[in-house]
Amino acid sequence: MPSLPKLALLALAAWTLAGCRIDMHVQPRLNPLAKSDFFPDQRSARPQVEGTVARGQLREDTYFYTGKLGNNPGDYLPFPVTREVLERGRERFNIFCAPCHSRLGDGEGFIPSRGFPRKPPSYHIERLEKAPLGYLYGVITEGFGIMPDYSSQIPPRDRWNIVAYIRALQLSQHATVADAGGQPIPSPAPRFLEPGTGATLPRRRPPGPSVPGESK
Numbered sequence: 001m002p003s004l005p006k007l008a009l010l011a012l013a014a015w016t017l018a019g020c021r022i023d024m025h026v027q028p029r030l031n032p033l034a035k036s037d038f039f040p041d042q043r044s045a046r047p048q049v050e051g052t053v054a055r056g057q058l059r060e061d062t063y064f065y066t067g068k069l070g071n072n073p074g075d076y077l078p079f080p081v082t083r084e085v086l087e088r089g090r091e092r093f094n095i096f097c098a099p100c101h102s103r104l105g106d107g108e109g110f111i112p113s114r115g116f117p118r119k120p121p122s123y124h125i126e127r128l129e130k131a132p133l134g135y136l137y138g139v140i141t142e143g144f145g146i147m148p149d150y151s152s153q154i155p156p157r158d159r160w161n162i163v164a165y166i167r168a169l170q171l172s173q174h175a176t177v178a179d180a181g182g183q184p185i186p187s188p189a190p191r192f193l194e195p196g197t198g199a200t201l202p203r204r205r206p207p208g209p210s211v212p213g214e215s216k
Contacts, residue, residue, distance in 0.1 A: 063134070065156055067141065073134030081164050089165030092158045096150060097166075105169045118146055129170050136163045 036044035064078045102109040105123035112119040143149035196202035
């Protein structure tokens with residue numbers, strides 16, 4: 001059996017360790033936005049030190065983040081337009097914009113069809129076809145009318161990708177056969193070998209002559 005001194009030593013050690021643990025858990029601190037008597041303004045949440053910039057928030061390229069040159073919207077993209085840019089823009093557009101503006105950009109999206117109080121304008125009206133690219137970027141960033149801003153949902157790079165895709169949508173309304181590389185305009189509707197069941201995707205038929213009895 002352990003001797004009495006050893007038991008006393010173990011009890012002292014356990015008590016000491018328990019005391020340290022409590023001291024680490026219950027220590028001086030302030031809840032967020034709690035009152036503090038230490039600072040003259042009594043605010044525990046302190047503003048950033050003047051002149052400091054958080055990592056990733058330097059934002060030296062003002063046009064990239066605002067779409068403006070001075071107080072006016074610019075009319076160029078801050079990076080080259082590539083296939084990848086347009087594909088990314090189409091993906092983000094279909095997620096964030098198409099519910100109201102439709103995938104064609106004509107303002108006939110699903111939400112207006114369900115009784116939205118004001119239908120958004122078509123991107124294909126003259127005013128918006130002539131609008132600077134920076135204007136479209138600014139509307140996404142700041143909102144317009146009853147349209148909320150999307151600055152928290154869509155990062156700046158993706159906003160520009162969407163702008164590039166919107167301009168591509170607008171140009172598509174006036175495209176010629178030469179612009180489409182000889183493809184017919186409008187493109188023919190896809191043809192299917194099987195229409196799909198809802199649980200399975202339809203199977204598209206390769207380009208070529210029609211086959212009697214195939215799904216269209």
